[in-house]
């Protein structure tokens with residue numbers, strides 16, 4: 001079977017492009033029944049668009065995780081890297097530190113109490 005270069009009109013840009021003998025042989029080999037419908041630049045453009053769409057989806061997922069909410073303690077607007085659960089208090093960084101401090105102090109007192117208990121025993 002002999003193949004000769006053919007001119008095909010691109011369905012995207014309407015320009016003529018060459019369907020080379022080599023490409024026809026490739027198509028024949030793969031048993032593709034349809035001729036190519038787009039020139040190479042248009043095919044590349046479509047591939048790039050598809051890639052961009054995939055990238056956009058990835059960005060959206062990242063944005064969705066940052067949630068704007070108000071601090072339950074001081075009411076200041078803050079962003080949290082998770083979706084706040086209904087009914088659960090959300091604290092801004094400052095209030096979170098404030099709340100954490102007494103607990104840290106209590107934890108520091110713990111060894112002292114343990115030492116006293118050990119002394120009594």
Ligand SMILES: [Zn+2]
Pocket residue numbers: 010011012013014015038039040041042043
């Ligand atoms: Zn084209």
Ligand SMILES: [Zn+2]
Pocket residue numbers: 071072073074075076091092093094095096
């Ligand atoms: Zn706060």
